[in-house]
Amino acid sequence: MTAAISNLAYLLAAVLFIFGLKRLSSPATARSGNMVASLGMLIAIVTTLLFEGILNWPMIIIGIVIGSTIGLTFAKTVTMTAMPQMVALLNGFGGGASAVVASAEYARYINAGGEIPLNFGIAIQLSIVIGWLTFSGSVIAFGKLQELVTGRAVTYPLQKTVNAVLLTGMLLLVVTLVAQPDNVPLFLALSAAALLLGILSVIPIGGADMPVVISLLNSYSGLAASMTGFVINNEGLIISGALVGASGLILTNIMCKAMNRSLANVLFGAFGSTVQEIGAGGDGGEKSYRSLSHEDAATMLAYAKQVVIAPGYGLAVSQAQHAVRELADLLQARGVIVKYAIHPVAGRMPGHMNVLLAEADVPYDQLYDMDQINPEMPRTDVSVTVGANDVVNPAARHDTTSPLYGMPILDVDKAHHAIVMKRSMRPGFAGVDNELFYLPNTSMLFGDAKDSFKKLIEAVKEV
Amino acid sequence: MIEELVGLLVVFVLAIFVGFEVITKVPPTLHTPLMSGSNAISGITIIGALIMAGRSDTRIGSILGVIAVAFAMINVVGGFMVTDRMLHMFKRKPEEQR
Numbered sequence: 059m060t061a062a063i064s065n066l067a068y069l070l071a072a073v074l075f076i077f078g079l080k081r082l083s084s085p086a087t088a089r090s091g092n093m094v095a096s097l098g099m100l101i102a103i104v105t106t107l108l109f110e111g112i113l114n115w116p117m118i119i120i121g122i123v124i125g126s127t128i129g130l131t132f133a134k135t136v137t138m139t140a141m142p143q144m145v146a147l148l149n150g151f152g153g154g155a156s157a158v159v160a161s162a163e164y165a166r167y168i169n170a171g172g173e174i175p176l177n178f179g180i181a182i183q184l185s186i187v188i189g190w191l192t193f194s195g196s197v198i199a200f201g202k203l204q205e206l207v208t209g210r211a212v213t214y215p216l217q218k219t220v221n222a223v224l225l226t227g228m229l230l231l232v233v234t235l236v237a238q239p240d241n242v243p244l245f246l247a248l249s250a251a252a253l254l255l256g257i258l259s260v261i262p263i264g265g266a267d268m269p270v271v272i273s274l275l276n277s278y279s280g281l282a283a284s285m286t287g288f289v290i291n292n293e294g295l296i297i298s299g300a301l302v303g304a305s306g307l308i309l310t311n312i313m314c315k316a317m318n319r320s321l322a323n324v325l326f327g328a329f330g331s332t333v334q335e336i337g338a339g340g341d342g343g344e345k346s347y348r349s350l351s352h353e354d355a356a357t358m359l360a361y362a363k364q365v366v367i368a369p370g371y372g373l374a375v376s377q378a379q380h381a382v383r384e385l386a387d388l389l390q391a392r393g394v395i396v397k398y399a400i401h402p403v404a405g406r407m408p409g410h411m412n413v414l415l416a417e418a419d420v421p422y423d424q425l426y427d428m429d430q431i432n433p434e435m436p437r438t439d440v441s442v443t444v445g446a447n448d449v450v451n452p453a454a455r456h457d458t459t460s461p462l463y464g465m466p467i468l469d470v471d472k473a474h475h476a477i478v479m480k481r482s483m484r485p486g487f488a489g490v491d492n493e494l495f496y497l498p499n500t501s502m503l504f505g506d507a508k509d510s511f512k513k514l515i516e517a518v519k520e521v
Numbered sequence: 522m523i524e525e526l527v528g529l530l531v532v533f534v535l536a537i538f539v540g541f542e543v544i545t546k547v548p549p550t551l552h553t554p555l556m557s558g559s560n561a562i563s564g565i566t567i568i569g570a571l572i573m574a575g576r577s578d579t580r581i582g583s584i585l586g587v588i589a590v591a592f593a594m595i596n597v598v599g600g601f602m603v604t605d606r607m608l609h610m611f612k613r614k615p616e617e618q619r
Contacts, residue, residue: 125594304540
């Protein structure tokens, strides 16, 4: 009877998660959706505490207090620019929790004599593999985003062979363990191999490919939760985990499409491990570009009818989101229409730019997706590209030799004037020279984005 | 045993389809809150963690249980709170500000 009650309560929690996610379909209802989902979680937790025969209360309380305190501190102190790291870390804890639960369940079976029914045996091994892989992969992703580990793609000889051998070895371990569950050393070897695979599979992925990796790890963390559901025979966990797994997969797919690359290419391509020589694959010889002063740029902006701002990771790096809003406010006060063009892979995670700009109080109806804004570019007087590079490279449209070829881009070059704010002429993440910089209607505005915006603000006031 | 596993597999596959249907409708502007929010949902592992920590049959089991509870709670509390913080910032019209 109590099992029936608790299972109904878990079902209710899962239904609330679905309703919560449904409300995320609009920014107006999203916040209440998050509340609905957290209510679902509260119901699930209370049900477990009441109906699952909890005997060891001190342990539970210690765990809850430690976890909540750390979670709360993270949530309150993280800056919007550091959100990708935060999400990477959360993914990791989710995966880690699943792996640890599976280990605890394994320890219980071993303690009880080592007999594990086949269905639970399979679930435990899979949970261990996905959980630890998610954990160590996320920790590396966090390290890369936090710049504790190099953001570039790290490659070593026989990379793919090593991963393939490791994966095959793990498969053999899983099969052996399902047949002979009481082999503890093999179980520990499987755990270690999963941790190693997580590290090795994220290390070769470069910084700008992080949106794909974080989405994929997000999906894994959901799948890990689902696997825990199989381990403890709980449909609520399976449903909730599957929702997250699906969400991560959708995002992964969107990110890959936005870069016109397959998932396999992102995971194994080691994109951005080398920097191409400027002009390589092109016409060769010196190309000339124009740079302009902040005063000239300010005049151009102040007398424009429509300005489109295309932000990239550089905006986050220089924390320029407030300065850009201030400039936009000034321009709007002068009657200029200001719109923001958001490329799906701008920044280090899906929606990164939107959150940054929202933090600076930019209303979300001024943010436009690539498909919405591109048709407007020819009618735009000035486009301002700030800290974005590969996502605005026109070579992606026509240069079949370019690694970026086929990637959908923001058509900032189609505006009457294109201003590119950049620190130097260094190529972007893909290591490809950007032909946008050398177009006749492009002007370079050199300097740190935040400083440049401050100078532009002063200059616009003078106009 | 295997019948049980297949039954759960049915639930799993159907839930993935529900997930696809619901999440396809989330606009790109909310993709970061979607990730952190769904992350909090994957903290549902807390159920398993609480059950493990609440048993008192083996020492190793309850130690692992506490670690799992702490990990999952970071996920749940951190995920929901940070999502709320982000969503609070999404505003519509300039008039509504300040």
